[in-house]
Amino acid sequence: MKSVSAIQRIPYPDDAPDAALLSRGLGWFSIALGVTELAAPRLLARAIGIDPRGVAPWILRAMGAREILAGLGVLMHPRRPAPLWGRVAGDAIDLALLGTAAASKRTSLPRLAGAIAAITGVTALDVVAGRRTQRAYNQANRPVISAVTINKPPEEVYAFFRKLSHLPLVMDYLVSVEEIDARRSHWVAKLPVGTIAWDAEITDDRPGKLIAWRSVERTPINTRGRVTFTRAPGRNMTEVRVELQLGFLGTEPSATLARLFTRAQVKGDLRRLKAVLETGEVLHSDASVHRGPHPAQPSTPDDIARLERSRMSVTASPPTAIKGVTPGANPPSGSRTAAGTTPPPVTPSTSPPTSPIGKGVRP
């Protein structure tokens, strides 16, 4: 992983305007072709050597509608790779259909060959544009998947995070994390596809600043990631940013895949991290203790037992005392803590940690 700051990135690389120009050209081409297919399918069918009777005009009309949508997509977001990859997929459909047409006796093969050659050429251009745009897009986009601000100093947030066995408290898909030595750790996660385990190693570790890691064993899912802890401007709070790359079945990990599959999860993880560090534990509501939709009604004793079990399974993993975390004792100067209330003493507690009491912020 490049060691570029998480915040400062060059917005657009130099070759981006070129990529956008080609994309726009392809977008307009897409619309022109689409309109022709929609408006004059029979004429077009004859031109490419296909029998204009039967279903061919209807297929051409459908393809025309698809072309117009693809073209609009490209024109609306000429710097995004996704619409261009959409066009490449469309080209593949076109080529497949033309290939099928070759089997028909009523087809004029020379004309059809011309059409296939033309589409192949356009496909090549689409791929070129797609790759260029993708490269520019990858460079221009920040690698951060999600970020949160936590009202604790960076050293404290780092210390919590660095104790990897704490992570299942906030990452609800993790069953356990065991630290093998200073760098290596063993992770067990329960995913929709089943329980998987992998080893990870810390590749960079700067106390109070950042932790970077990667998965080491060949697992179905391999990751690289980095979490940075930055002091918030003018306050003794921490800005936590998570960068993540994800690869499946041994492919090179990519930020795009990570963004696609993990963003919602990481966001939730950070929200829970904030809650645990600031308030001592993750708050539940009557609805949120359930996986799916549930009315805001108290849970049955069974539901509560299930919640307790899931907490037990997390807290059963090795050290339970959260060191360096003093929920509720708010350090920043200038806080509105009323005079006369002292933060409660930090007692090593079984987790979930006991919460703060009567902070008396009420003016």
Add this chain to the structure above:
Amino acid sequence: MRANCWMGKQKLSVHHVPDPQILNARDAIVKVTATTICGSDLHLYNGFMPTMQKGDILGHEFMGEVVDLGKGVKNLKIGDRVVVPFCIACGNCEQCELGNFSCCENGNPTGWIPEKLMGHATCGAFGYSHLTGGFAGGQAEYVRVPFADFGPLKVPSTLSDEQVLFLSDIFPTGYMGAEMCEITPRKVVAVWGAGPVGQFAIASARMLGAERVIAIDRFPYRLKLAVDKAGATDVINYEDQPVQDTLREMTAGRGPDACIDCVGLEAHGHGLPYAHDRVEQKLKLQLDRPLAVREAIFACRSAGIVSILGVYAGLVDKFPLGPLMNRGLTIRTGQCHVHRYMKPLLERIERGEIDPSFVVSHHMNLDDTPRGYDMFMRKQDEVMKIVLLS
């Protein structure tokens, strides 16, 4: 226990549901001694708030007796008599430290829903849809109160339930609306809506020293209460008088220095603008009918303050941004930061500066809650505030 559940648009029923239990270390269970129906509950009742689910227990203004405590709550004892703020705030995040309790960053477990609809998460609240956490509400026999070591306020036994109950929402809300107007004796304040929140906004504006407070509503009995009890100096019944002209006449052309909207998304009115808003709301082209806030912006004196207390849900149409910008108006708004005001307002009640029970018009049993909502919605029997007792 029995609880008032939302079963669909204008459908409520009192059901037997499981008793609440401690889910977090900082929880308390409160046995409700008095609760009430809020004007904003009507938005839920009438189906204007998104993300309601069949079976949701309503109610966010309640008080009672502590009957159970999580192991993290040290400042309360079993048996304490407490009033509970409607918003659920942790007391630890930066917003709480700054005193913006209704913007608490840890109080909403379903915060990702408002994040999508509103840009950022809102705080948690009792019985107010799944935008605010999906917490069971207070129109029940028992309620689980999260962050009980921070929110609930112990109240002295010398004061009756009705005197302190409204500290949970409408009194601080009305007070905040007036406070946002930066009131000085020379200021003229106009208040749209003389419902319970409006009454407290009027009373608070007077308490803060406004010499002239104009109440605007369409129900004579509400305007009468505003004058008799809350201390309004002038009234406008918009069914009989044109609001803009009358305000201009009353203030000799200046317009009120500050305007408070205590109406919200179900505003009434007449003429084409009202018809337009009704149609758009019906078609779900907008969630709100912003009549009152529009009127307030037009009426407000240049460089004045428009304070919005009425609840709005989404994006509104025909918002007078031009008048707002060109005349240098300031908009102040927010869900009330209840925790900020509970103690000082309790002191005012203890000193006898105000007796909030003046808004109470009816008492009902919890079992009659659905009838209470219907009555409150239709403004029958000169209803102002219904106190529910279990």
